[in-house]
Structures are given as structure tokens and as C-alpha cells.
Amino acid sequence: MLDDRKLDVLRAIVTDYVSSQEPVGSRALVERHDLGVSPATVRNDMAVLEEEGYITQPHTSAGRIPTDKGYRLFVDRLGSVKPLSVAERRAIQTFLSGAMDLDDVLSRTVRLLAQVTQQVAIVQYPTLSHATVRHVEIVSLSTQRLMLVLISSTGRVEQRLLEVAQVDEEEIGSLRALLNEAVVGQTTGEAVRTLSGLVADATMIDIVQSPAARAIAASTTARLAAATLLEMLGSDRSSRVVVGGVQNLGRFSDEFETTVKPVLEALEEQVVLLKLLGEVSAPDVVTVRIGQENPYEQLQSTSVVSTGYGSPADAWATLGIVGPTRMDYPSTMASVRAVARYVSRFLTQG
Template sequence: MLDERKLDVLRAIVEDYVATHEPVGSKTLVDRHNLGVSPATVRNDMAALEEEGYITQPHTSAGRIPTDAGYRLFVDKLSTVKPLSGAEKKAISTFLAGAVDLDDVVRRTVRLLAQITRQVAIVQYPTLTRSTVRHIEVVTMSPRRLLLVLITSTGRVEQRIVETLEDVSDQLVVDLRSKLNAALTGQRLTDAATTLAGLPDSFGPGDRPLVAAIVTTLMEAFTVEGEHRIAVGGAANLTRYGDDFERNVKPVLEALEEHVILLKLLGEATHPQTLTVRIGHENPYEELATTSVVAAGYGSRSETLATLGIVGPTHMDYPSTMGAVRAVARYVSQILADS
């Protein structure tokens, strides 16, 4: 374990390197930071930090830069996550509150995260398997064509068209709408599919084939393919990685094309608003060893619906980035709870 003085030196090195992207020397630390010790003591502390693997010297006669272990210790020892200003909080609240539906919430969130953090933002859509049925609407488009609309507790909307071989009476549409909502409202989508299977039996023999066809279509909406959808924004921020395209930028660009990789990078949030930080080689893909991921779950107070976060270089501003990700996750959770 490092003593508090060496931790102060490490913090100073991380902060300076994040700000300048240049190796940090002992003279710079003494000049810029009120460490309360002599230059010789700072040099000794830096030697100890290097021996412990928290900082390294990129080349001879250069200053030092943090290692993944150094960043990890810095993050773990953060006493506070930098809070957003009142103006930033108001801007986030206003921007997200203007969303008209779930897709709009996700689009606004990913754009907002990318702008605030100046990193690549990733937002996972709430999964259907964790949603409950809020309402089912049945709309007559023509005598032989119906529109089914499924609205979930997370605000997700799925629409399906049903073509029938015979005319559908207005009374059957009314009965179908009533029985669907009475049987399914409040149920998890995974349970609702089982309930749906028995629905045709509650109708008269003449209507059962038609109701069965509608139920089949509705079940498809409950088990929609591409369940794990994500939105990505801020790819232009990759230009801040530096000039080493092949090593730093190209692997991230390739990862952005593979949603499965991005979902694994975000990880599985176990509780709403729980913040996780993966640094460098802690990520599951060696190709992304120069990146860090800051992610948080969002959802109701008791259940996480999905995850959002950012991918950026290991030399990111962790206190500000962690504060922004956590704040946005809280606002999105509140919007979904109120919708």
C-alpha cells in the first residue's frame, strides 16, 4: 500500500498527463503542484511508484506516464466524482425531457454523452425481456388489415400488421383489445407469451382461427430479433487519440461496427446507476488495450434495464467522465420512470 504522499504524487502525474499528454518530470510536479516536499523527495517517490508498476518511463531521459495500474489506483482512490455544474444539469434535463419516445430518448442520450465527455458514447436499448406490457392497441386499417401496437413499460413501441382472409368486425376488434389488455397489462413480456397462448380459447369457435393468427403475430413482437440494440455516437472524437491510427484508432473503429463487442465492453450492470470503470488491459479485447470504458446501468430504482457509457483513451479525465456518465444515467432512469 502506498502512503498518502506517494498517492498525491501519483494523482499529480495522472492529472498532468491527462491535461498535456506529455510525460511528467519531477521538476514539473514541484513547479505545478503544492506537494509540500523537496524535489529530491518527489524523485524518490516517483522511483518508488515506478518500481511498484504505477508509472513508467516511455523512453530514456523522459518524464513518467501512468500505467494501467496507476490509472486503476487513481480511480479507486478518488474521494469524489466531479459533479456537474448547475447549468450542465439543467441543460441535460431540458435536452432529455424533450424526447417524444424511447428511440428519441436513446438518440438524445448518446449525442449528449458524446458532447459532454468528448468520447465515443454507447447506449444500450432497454431489453424487451426486462420490460412489462403497458398497453396493447388494435387498430382497424381496413376490413382485412389490422395494426397491432405493443407499448412496454420502458416506452418501447413495437408495431405489427396482420392480414386476414376475412373481414374483421368492429365488435371483435373491441373484444380483442379489451381481453388482450386485461390479460397482459403489467406482465413481463417473457410471461405474456405464455398467457397469449390460451387467449383464442376465450373467443367463440368462429373467431378462434383469426384470433390465433393475431396472437402469433403479437408473439413475434414479444420476441423481436435484434433484441440487444445499441446506439453509438461521437466517433469523430477518436481524432483526440493522437496520430497512432493503427494502434489506437483503428481497433476502436472496428469495434464500433461489432455491436456484440460493444455490449461486452459495457458489461452487465447489476444495479441501476452503479458505475463501473474498465481500464486498458481490464477490457475483454486485447485490441482495445489502449482504451478505458466508463459505464453505468439505468432503469428503475429496483431493476436495471440496460447500460450506457463511453469508450475513450486511458488518459481520459476520469473524475469528470465518471460524473457525466453517472448523471446522464440518473436522468434517463428518471425519464423512463415518469413516462
């Protein structure tokens, strides 16, 4: 274990290298940081840090730079994620406040994350099995065209057009009430089972049907609406991710061992991105994977900072950033956590 002084030296090296992009020497550390020791002592501490694998010397007679192991220790010893400023929090809230539906929320979120961190942002679609049905709406567009709208607790809004025989407002109202009574307040899985049972019962004329099943059986429009809603409930987009800020990698082309191309190719694979974000963690728990800790060789010159978003008791999905290992970890971790908090609040209260 390193003593506090050597940890202070490592912290100073990481901070200066992230800021300057240049290897850090002992004299510069003494000049810029109040370490309370002589340059000779700092050189001795740096020698120990290098021997232990926390820093390395990229060139002869050059200063030192952190290794993956050094960044790992730096992140682990942060203690807590620093809070954002009032201005930063207000900017995040303003950016998300105009979102209309889930697609819009995630599109804004990925742009916001890329902008505030200057890294590549990744946001996973919510796992709908964790959501509940908030409301089902049926809107009459004409006498023979309806719009079926599904709204979930995750903020998901999905719409489908229905071509029907002529239908009046009274029938639409009855159908709206029927569907809402059947599924509102249920999880997606529960709603699928309930609606599947009603649709199945509606086809069984030789058994005693429930009033809801009889209503579905008696109307072509009701059967179509129920079948369409069932299809909407069954479509889980949690295997999808949204990516933004890929152009930010261009600023760090010299950070990668060969070229940025393998990184870009890996970021095009949805399966890779989902595994890169890792298992959904609880909101407010920020996970950092550095360099060689990443499971894909093409991405082992990058770091991934991620967290879950959702309700405190149930994370729906994950969001995060991908960037070079030389990044401002405290600020990036704070930004990822803050954006996740605002997305969770927006979807819960929206």
C-alpha cells in the same frame, strides 16, 4: 501500500497528464500543485511510484506518465463520483425530454453521451424480460387496416400493421379490451405464456375454452392480432447496441500503440461491444475497466466506463463510453452515471 503523499503525487501526475498530454516532471508538479514538499522529495516519490509500476518514463530525460496500474489506483481512490453542475443536468434533461419512443431515447442518449464525454458512446437495448406490458393499443387506419401498438414499462413502443377483413369500431374496442386484460401488468415472459395459452386454447374446439380463448377463436381479426402481439412480445432486442461518436477517436490517434484501425474494427462487432460493457450492473454503480483489463487485445489501449440503467431494483441494460486510457475519469464517470439516471427516470415515468 502507498502513503498519502505519494498518492497525492500520483493524483497530480494523472491530472496534469490528462490535461496537457505531455509527460509530467517534478518541477512542474511543485509549481502547479500545493504538495507541501520540495522538488527533491517529489522526485524521490516519483522514483518509488515508477519502481512500483504506477508511472513510467516514456523517453530518456522526459517526465513521467501514468501506467494502467496508476490509472487503476487513481480511479479506485476517487472516493465518490462528483456531481454534475446544475447547467449540465439541465442540458441532459432537455436533450432527452423530446424523445418519442425507445428507439428515439437510445438514439438521443448515445449522441448525448458522445457529446458530453467526447468519447465513443455505447448503449445496449433493454432486456425485455425485465419489462412489463404497460398498454396495448389498436388504431383503425381504415376499414381494412389496423395498427397494433405495444408499449412496455421500459418505454419501448413497437408498431405493426395488420391487414384485416372489414372491421368496425365496436369489434376493435372489444379486441383492445381483450388484449389489455390478458397481458397488461405482466412481464414480457408472463405475457408470452398467457397469450400462447390463449392462442392454443382457441384452436381446441373440443375442450371448454375460456371466454378470452372463445373470443379469439371466433374472430379472424382477433386471431391475427393475438398472433402478431405474441410475435412482438417475443422479439428481444437486448443483443443490439447503439454506437455514437466514433469520430471522436480521431482526436486521440496518437494515444494508440499502432493505429486506431484495430479499435475501430473491434467497435464494429456487436458481440464485442456487449462483452465490453460487461454484465449489467446496478444503476449508480459505475464500472471502469482500464487498458489491459479489457478482454480484447485490440481494445487494450482503451478504457471503458459503464453503468446499468433501469429501475433501482432491476437494471435493464448497460450504457457507457470507450476512449483512450488518458481520459478525465472523474468527469467521464460523472457524465455516464448522470445520463444513465436520466434515461432510467425517463423510461420509468414516460
